[in-house]
Amino acid sequence: MxxxxxxxxxxxxxxxxxxxxxxxxxxxxxxxxxxxxxxxxxxxxxxxxxxxxxxxxxxxxxxxxxxxxxxxxxxxxxxxxxxxxxxxxxxxxxxxxxxxxxxxxxxxxxxxxxxxxxxxxxxxxxxxxxxxxxxxxxxxxxxxxxxxxxxxxxxxSVVTDLTTKVLPAGSQNPTESYLDTAAQQIGTDDTNDFISGPLHTALKQRLFKGLTARAGGAAADVLTGNRGALNAEDDLEAPLAVASASPRPGMFxxxxxxxxxxxxxxxxxxxxxxxxxxxxxxxxxxxxxxxxxxxxxxxxxxxxxxxxxxxxxxxxxxxxxxxxxxxxxxxxxxxxxxxxxxxxxxxxxxxxxxxxxxxxxxxxxLMAHLRSNLTLRVPRDSFAGLPPELQVSALFVKGIHTHPVDNSKGYYHIQITASGVGQLGMNSEAELFKKIPNIEELDQFRDLTDKWVVLTLRGIGEMVGVKSSNPQNRITPGAPDGNGVPYADVRLETNWDDPADPRITDNADPKRTKDNDLWDAMDAASEELAKIFANGGTIEYLSRPNEAGNAHWQDTPPATDLRRDTLSSTHHxxxxxxxxxxxxxxxxxxxxxxxxxxxxxxxxxxxxxxxxxxxxxxxxxxxxxxxxxxxAPTPLAVTPEANFISLFDGTERTFQRWRSAGPGTFALQDGLLVAQPSGDQTVFFYAAETFTDYVLRLQFRLPGPVDSFGKVIGNSGVFLRFRYPHTRWPDVNAVQPLAQGNPAWVASVTGFEVQIDEQGRPDFGDKHRTGAVYGIPAGQGGEPQEQTFQAGPVLQPGTWYEFEITVTSDPAGDQYVSKVGPVQAGQPTVFTQVASFTKPADKYQNRGLAPAAGNSSGYIGLQAYISKVAFRHIRIQEK
Incomplete structure (x- = not known):
């Protein structure tokens, strides 16, 4: 409920x-x-x-x-x-x-x-x-x-998928890696698409010039750009998960x-x-x-x-x-x-x-990230030509450290944010990320005269994971929680206390590990970048970058303990x-x-x-x-049949071409069209196109159960050559008043239906049984014989059967032929002809007409009436 x-x-x-x-x-x-x-x-x-x-x-x-x-x-x-x-x-x-x-x-x-x-x-x-x-x-x-x-x-296989072009899957010319598609989804494929302006340009130029002019040396860390390259200034753009512009028209x-x-x-x-x-x-x-x-x-x-x-x-x-x-x-x-x-x-x-x-x-x-913050400021007038209003920047530098103990590599990066602020400003993100387009606020910025450019350099460094038995950093079961299930006991440190710890870089000093060495290198790189931004001029550092409210500006970088965050503070x-x-x-x-x-x-x-x-x-x-x-589930799309086009192949792509008329509908479930009856009849019709002469093939299944005579219960059908249901047709309403309240009756009045009903209701006659053209006299009970009918196989519940329905225009009278047979896995269906109907010249003049202007005829549809009859593999061959 x-x-x-x-x-x-x-x-x-x-x-x-x-x-x-x-x-x-x-x-x-x-x-x-x-x-x-x-x-x-x-x-x-x-x-x-x-x-x-x-x-x-x-x-x-x-x-x-x-x-x-x-x-x-x-x-x-x-x-x-x-x-x-x-x-x-x-x-x-x-x-x-x-x-x-x-x-x-x-x-x-x-x-x-x-x-x-x-x-x-x-x-x-x-x-x-x-x-x-x-x-x-x-x-x-x-x-x-x-x-x-x-x-x-x-x-x-994972490395290949993350870093090389493997998508779209199955394509002969893949264009993206999994990292590429993830970047598109979160908005980082276009770096810094919301950051621009003179301050950003000036900082990026100064940083690029400083990095490319580094003396470096064999022992120096590599400082490079976002993707490990430093060929142009744009390699320093920040990969921020922000998309300020629509990826294509019609999308936000x-x-x-x-x-x-x-x-x-x-x-x-x-x-x-x-x-x-x-x-x-x-x-x-x-x-x-x-x-x-x-x-x-x-x-x-x-x-x-x-x-x-x-x-x-x-x-x-x-x-x-x-x-x-x-x-x-x-x-x-x-x-x-x-x-x-x-x-x-x-x-x-x-x-x-x-x-x-x-x-x-x-x-x-168990790994996390090492994090340090260095906040500094340089005079605004050290950059020529900056306008006196809102200015922000975001840049990115990648660091690669070589551990002398074994020449292995350690990685870090430095996230750089900058804002022009007044004399008391200490927060480089004050005008970054957090603004909404308030026109009054924007007007205030036009009147500002920023004295300083404040930059925050946030270093993010990797920790070394240890996979061997009994590592220091790990998660183990702890005492029971309130539900009687063990807590997780978590230990995460950069120092060592086990002489066998593979991170050790100095056996005499517990603080000498690859993690701490990388942290030191990352902090040194931040100080180097600070000097590049100062360009030999005045530079002031925030004494406690993690406690701006208790900090002051000073001439020297703060001690590392004052700028490092506690372990695992990054949620990483x-x-x-x-x-x-x-x-x-x-x-x-x-x-x-x-x-x-x-x-x-x-x-x-x-x-x-x-x-x-x-x-x-x-x-x-x-x-x-x-x-x-x-x-993911494999789509149940069927193999195309030669010379046929698919009207429904088990996927949303073709399902979306159909529309309902009537109180019920059809649902796409497990690659099938499943009738959802609701009182009066419903027609689910192929709305994308109309057809004149054709061979229509489709498979159907009755869910059951069976009645006391052993006949499977269920009533549906296939409507042919009917008018557009959602138009009010005066001649249709005159013939069938129910059409005024239920547009599905338009299909019954203006087209022909090949029936699905083993019980032959309401009179158990051949003209109402599976394969018959519904309601067309079949020579029983004193009626004339307008269609020939021979019963097909006895339908069983839960078993798939296939219709082949042929519609042919003829000056002597349009012809409708239905065949049916059981579906055999991997084999073509063996059909039995059930009904043949030639439209008389003097009857049914407004039914089964070929397509014409104004949606007047030619539609194909399925009926939802009694029980959840299922359909699949609907295809057509036009003559």
């Missing part, structure tokens, strides 16, 4: 968005039930996604969009509520929900830090809400450079990306499909239409549904245990169902540790469920499936064998899309 029928009012809002984007748990469970006659085609969920955040939403949307034959249902279980419809920085300033541990906060930490140093235990937690961290992230999304994914622990600009937008679009389509497939209130459906629509909804999102654990039997996850609004619940996983862990890295790992305890590698290889934990080609040396296979479980998959940064320096949003989206592509 539908548990909440209308949007609810709170103190502040009317929750239309929540009611029509989300479902309750009970609604989702009820939607799978087949114990009501009008939900006989209800289906279980084929894909169950645990987590509706950054990557769960991407996965759900991608699976949904790829399912062009509507073969699968998707369920998303999100622990938090729906709070925002898009990225917080697309909204007016300071629209963020309260921070962690404050009332009303969406931020939570469902794990236990276990590092001995307090500053390594300040994990920022998860955003428990639909869209997750994608609603709040900064937007910087650089690519991996090739050497960052050269480690042999990366699966070769994305602004800053969040995954909620993708999920909402898929939800809107799913709801529209369900309403179209069950749209009428009939007496037998009275009051149950919402339930019937839910049973047809391909994508459902249940928020406020916290998954406590996955239940496993053998090599399959069979049940998902949840807490829904404080009550225990469960979602059964069908035999063919797949489960996806789409939570944050630590929560994904916790669930995997509980579900697959025999896998010792789970929890190793990764690597603990890394993918690989060998089940003995990795946790998941190249699609993200945990090796020991047949139906449990992972998406997100937990899959990364190495983290590199990029924010894992881009790589996470790319890998998620790749997993969806590998696991």
């Amino acid at each position: 539908v548990t909440i029928r209308t949007p609810e009012s709170t103190t502040f809002t009317f929750d239309v968005l929540g009611r029509y984007s989300c479902n309750t748990l009970q609604e989702a469970l009820d939607s799978q039930r087949t114990d009501h006659p009008d939900q006989g085609d209800a289906r279980p969920f084929d894909y169950i996604i645990v987590g509706g955040g950054s990557f769960g939403a991407v996965l759900a949307a991608r699976l949904f969009n790829l399912d062009v034959s509507h073969r699968a249902r998707i369920l998303v279980l999100e622990a938090g509520p729906l709070i925002l419809s898009e990225h917080v920085q697309n909204l007016p300033p300071d629209f963020s929900p309260p921070p962690k541990e404050e009332p009303g906060s969406v931020w939570g930490v469902p794990w236990q830090p276990k590092s001995p140093k307090d500053w390594n235990n300040k994990f920022p937690g998860l955003a428990f809400c639909v869209g997750g961290r994608s609603l709040f992230w900064g937007g910087w999304s650089p690519y991996f450079i090739d050497s960052e994914v050269a480690d042999p622990s990366w699966p070769a 600009a994305l602004n800053k990306f969040s995954s909620v937008q993708l999920l909402f679009r898929a939800q809107r389509i799913a709801q529209a499909e369900a309403q179209a497939a069950a749209r009428a209130e009939t007496p037998e459906n009275q009051g149950r239409l919402p339930e019937i629509q839910n049973s047809k909804k391909r994508l459902m999102l249940v928020d406020n549904c916290y998954v406590t654990r996955l239940e496993r039997s053998g090599k399959r996850i069979t049940r998902i245990h949840v807490k829904y609004r404080g009550a225990d619940g469960q979602v059964d996983v069908p035999a063919s169902g797949r489960v996806f862990l789409a939570l944050g890295t630590i929560e994904n790992t916790r669930q995997a540790l509980v579900a697959v305890p025999e896998k010792p590698e789970i929890g190793r290889n 934990e990764a690597g603990t469920l890394w993918m690989g080609d060998d089940p003995n040396t990795s946790v998941t296979d190249p699609t993200g499936r945990i090796w020991e479980v047949d139906n449990l998959y992972v998406v997100g940064p937990a899959l990364l064998p190495t983290i590199g320096s990029p924010n894992p949003m881009l790589s996470g989206v790319a890998l998620t899309r790749r997993t969806a592509d590998k696991l």
Whole structure:
């Protein structure tokens, strides 16, 4: 049942968005039930996604969009509520929900830090809400450079897909990699498309000149551009997930990306499909239409549904245990169902540790990012020609460090933001990302005289993951939580305390590791860039860049301890469920499936064998899309038949060419057209084109059951050469008044119907049986014989049969011939002629006319009348 029928009012809002984007748990469970006659085609969920955040939403949307034959249902279980419809920085300033541990906060930490140093235990937690961290992230999304994914622990097929042109799949001339398509989706394919102006140009020129003039040397770090190249100034543009211009006419600009937008679009389509497939209130459906629509909804999102654990039997996850609004619940996983862990890295790992305890590698290889901030200012007048109004800039530098101990490489990048500010300004992002087009505010900027250019150089460096037994940095099961399920104990440090730690660069100094060495190199590179921007002139540094309210300007860079962020403050934990080609040396296979479980998959940064320096949003989206592509339902498009064109091939592409007339409709389900009767008859007609003379072939199936005489129950038909139903035809209304209230009767009055009905209702006569031209006398009961009829094979419920219907114009009378035969897999159908009708010269003058101007005739359609008759493989050969 539908548990909440209308949007609810709170103190502040009317929750239309929540009611029509989300479902309750009970609604989702009820939607799978087949114990009501009008939900006989209800289906279980084929894909169950645990987590509706950054990557769960991407996965759900991608699976949904790829399912062009509507073969699968998707369920998303999100622990938090729906709070925002898009990225917080697309909204007016300071629209963020309260921070962690404050009332009303969406931020939570469902794990236990276990590092001995307090500053390594300040994990920022998860955003428990639909869209997750994608609603709040900064937007910087650089690519991996090739050497960052050269480690042999990366699966070769994944590296190829991420970095080389493999898409569109199956194309002879692929044009994109998976990173390319992910960049398009989140808006980083066009770097800095919303940043421009004299300040940006001046800073970019000065930075390019300074980097290309570096003396360098064999031991110096490489400082280069966004994609690992520094051939032109534009290589320094910032890869920000912002799209300020529409990618093509008719589409809105994305602004800053969040995954909620993708999920909402898929939800809107799913709801529209369900309403179209069950749209009428009939007496037998009275009051149950919402339930019937839910049973047809391909994508459902249940928020406020916290998954406590996955239940496993053998090599399959069979049940998902949840807490829904404080009550225990469960979602059964069908035999063919797949489960996806789409939570944050630590929560994904916790669930995997509980579900697959025999896998010792789970929890190793924990990585995050090292982060430092350096804020400085240089006089505005050191740049000639800057106008006295709003000026911002965003630039990007990639760093490659060589570790002397073994010549291995470490990677970092420096995100550069700049703003022109007044004498007291300290925030380079004050005028970046956070402005809305308020004309009064823009007028104020025209009157400003900025004295300083403030720049923030934010360094992001990779940590080294350790995959060997008992690494220092890892996730392990801890004490039980309130649901009796172990917490995740998390340890993450850059220092070493084990002499066998492979990160060591000095056996006598615990602070000498590859991580700390890289951090030092990254901080030194930031200071070098600061001097390039100063260009030999005045430069002042903020003494405490992480505490601007307690800081002052000074002539020397601040101590590194004052500019470094605590570990894991970036929300970039990764690597603990890394993918690989060998089940003995990795946790998941190249699609993200945990090796020991047949139906449990992972998406997100937990899959990364190495983290590199990029924010894992881009790589996470790319890998998620790749997993969806590998696991999406195969379209049920049929092989084209020689000399025939397809009117319906099992996909949305051809389904969208059909239209309904009447109270019912047809639904696209599992690559089939399935009748959805609703009282009076309905015609579902091919609206894209009309036809004169042709051979029409199509396959159909009656669902049953059978009556007391052994006849399968079901009534449908194929309408031929009728007029456009949605026009009011005065001559039609005069003949059949029902057409005024139901346009489907236009097909009956102006065309001919080849019948599907084993019972031959209403009189059991041949002229009303399967294959007959409906209502045309067949020589029974004293009627003349206008059609010849010979019964075809006795139809069985659930069995596919095929019609071949030939329509031919002839001066002596148009001819209609129907044949039928059982469908044999892999074999051509053997047809039996059932009916032949030649239209008399003196009867049916306004029926079955060839196409003419004004939509007067020539349409082909299917009838929805009694039972959910299914059709497929509809094709036509014109004569």
